[in-house]
Structure formats: C-alpha cells, structure tokens
Amino acid sequence: MSAGRSGSSPTMRGSAAAASSHCDAVAPGARVVAPPLWFMTALDRLVLRGRPRATLLLTTALQRLGEQGDPGPANELLGAPATTLSKWCAAQPSSAR
Numbered sequence: 001m002s003a004g005r006s007g008s009s010p011t012m013r014g015s016a017a018a019a020s021s022h023c024d025a026v027a028p029g030a031r032v033v034a035p036p037l038w039f040m041t042a043l044d045r046l047v048l049r050g051r052p053r054a055t056l057l058l059t060t061a062l063q064r065l066g067e068q069g070d071p072g073p074a075n076e077l078l079g080a081p082a083t084t085l086s087k088w089c090a091a092q093p094s095s096a097r
Helices: 010-026 037-048 053-065 072-078 085-091
Strands: none
Touching: 010 085, 037 053
16 A cells, blocks of 8 residues: 555555565566555545445555554464565565566
C-alpha cells in the first residue's frame, strides 16, 4: 500500500516496500502499483458496488492504527523467524532468469 498522505502508518509504507522487494526478486522489472486509498474508496462507491469494501475498511484501520500485534506468542509456539525479507527474496527463483 502506498503512504498517500504524510503521517501515514510506517507499517503501510513497509508493506509497499516489502511487495516491491519481493517483485524485484521474483519478477525483475515488474511494477508494484498501490493506488491511494481515497481513490480506491471513491472507485468502490462509484463503480465496484462495494466488492472491495471489507478490504478497504481493513486497510484504512491498519493505516490509522499501525500493527499492534505482539510476536511473542507466535515466537514461543513456532520459534523466532530465522530469516529476513531480504534473505528470503534473494533465495526465490526469478522468473526472468
């Protein structure tokens, strides 16, 4: 998702950066496009008849609140992550190779 306005959640900018990193690794040259949330909300009301409404509401909430989760319980159950996004992306096969 794109951080359309100043003051947007860093989580959302991080999501767009993560998607871009993944695309760079598996499909070099592919573009990640994240239309502004206000535009998608207007498009939903005018053309899409509410189909993406639940996703838009969730995205709006995440932009306002950021990620509030505690990784502790998941880390206890599954173990702490052993890799980073950068390492994982580097290990993915590229469709351009």
